[in-house]
Amino acid sequence: MGKNNVNNQIFNSFCLHPNICFNDQDVDEYPILVLRAHPITQLPWLFNSFFLMIFILFLNFFLPRYLGFYRFVFFNFFALALIFSYLYFNFINWFFNVGIITNKRILDVDFYGLMYRETTIAMLSKVEDITVKVGGFFYSFFDYGNLFIQTAGKEANIEFINIPKPQKVAKIINQLLKNG
Amino acid sequence: MDSLLIIDNRQIIFLFFKVFSLAFSFVYLIFSVVSFQQIKIMSKTIRVEKSEILIVVSIIQLMISIFLFFMAIFFVT
Numbered sequence: 001m002g003k004n005n006v007n008n009q010i011f012n013s014f015c016l017h018p019n020i021c022f023n024d025q026d027v028d029e030y031p032i033l034v035l036r037a038h039p040i041t042q043l044p045w046l047f048n049s050f051f052l053m054i055f056i057l058f059l060n061f062f063l064p065r066y067l068g069f070y071r072f073v074f075f076n077f078f079a080l081a082l083i084f085s086y087l088y089f090n091f092i093n094w095f096f097n098v099g100i101i102t103n104k105r106i107l108d109v110d111f112y113g114l115m116y117r118e119t120t121i122a123m124l125s126k127v128e129d130i131t132v133k134v135g136g137f138f139y140s141f142f143d144y145g146n147l148f149i150q151t152a153g154k155e156a157n158i159e160f161i162n163i164p165k166p167q168k169v170a171k172i173i174n175q176l177l178k179n180g
Numbered sequence: 181m182d183s184l185l186i187i188d189n190r191q192i193i194f195l196f197f198k199v200f201s202l203a204f205s206f207v208y209l210i211f212s213v214v215s216f217q218q219i220k221i222m223s224k225t226i227r228v229e230k231s232e233i234l235i236v237v238s239i240i241q242l243m244i245s246i247f248l249f250f251m252a253i254f255f256v257t
Contacts, residue, residue, distance in 0.1 A: 011230070021227040071197055074248075074256050078205065081244050085208070088237060089215065095234070096222045111222060 011095075013038055014164045022100060022107065023119075033172055035099040037162040038144035045090040052083050099160045101173060106149060108158045122158050124176055126151040132166045149173070198256055205245070205252040212238075212245035 013036040020031050056079045064072050093111060100107040106127070108120040127149055134145030145166040149158040163169060216238040223231040 019229050023225050066193070067197070070255055070257065071194070071201075074201060074251055077251065078201070078208075078248055081208065081241075081248055084244075085211070085215075085241060088241060092215075092219060092222070092234065096226060098226060109226060115218070117221075117225070 012036075014168075020100070022109070025102075026104065029102050029104045031100050031102050032176070033099075033101040033169065035101075035160055035163045035169065036097065037094060038142060038164045040138065040142045040144065041162045042090070042094055045086070049083050049087050052079075052086075056080070056083070099158070099163065101169075101176070103176070106158055106173070108160065120156045120158050122149060122151045122155050124173075126153060126155045127173065127177060128152045130170045130173055132170050134166060194257070198252075201252040201256045205249040209245040209249045212242045216242050 015034040015036075016032070018031055018034045020034055022031075056076070060076070063075060067075060096109065096111050098109050100109065103124075105124055106122045110118045110120075112118070129150040131148040131150070132145060133148070134140060134143075139145050142164075144162055144164045147160040147163060147166045147169055149160075151157055160166070160169070219234055219238045223234060
């Protein structure tokens with residue numbers, strides 16, 4: 001799988017042979033691939049923050065007249081803190097919503113907001129079918145899409161949404177299935 | 181006596197500003213505490229080499245929220 005020329009930085013969305021550990025990891029289990037949503041899908045919240053900053057800047061032309069110095073300073077501090085939290089919250093959501101493919105199984109870890117966590121696990125031996133869905137201009141241009149992994153029996157199916165290089169991911173899983 | 185009863189519009193706006201700044205900064209403080217706890221749990225669920233950065237950022241967020249809360253109490257009149 002070309003270990004020498006791959007991107008294994010943990011802040012990437014397609015991370016081959018990452019230095020990562022997770023809960024319930026077996027002793028002889030090691031992660032091969034960690035996936036996150038493609039960065040292009042994260043642009044909306046970055047744009048929102050940018051426009052909020054512009055809006056706050058715009059308000060700064062009018063508010064000092066009505067609020068006075070101390071209230072104005074507080075308002076700006078508070079608005080900036082909210083924008084910072086909004087950015088950080090979305091980054092955390094992106095960072096911890098991962099798909100992990102190990103030598104034994106496939107995990108899909110999802111955090112919804114700050115309160116709820118869902119982990120779906122499928123053994124590699126139970127994988128029956130892999131479907132890649134790439135549709136639309138942006139999907140093709142930036143090479144990202146959805147990957148659906150269907151499993152046998154009662155094991156849950158796994159969905160990786162908006163992941164980068166879905167064909168390559170399917171190829172890696174197929175290779176693992178052949179090897180294992 | 182009459183002068184005590186007369187409250188102009190500016191004072192009402194400032195009173196609302198004080199109440200809202202206290203309420204929102206308190207909610208923000210609660211949010212920061214919850215997100216700090218949750219990020220600690222997330223970092224334990226998925227352990228990466230640079231997860232300390234995320235913990236440090238959430239501590240900074242918590243400190244900012246405490247600062248804002250005290251600012252709302254003492255600074256905003």
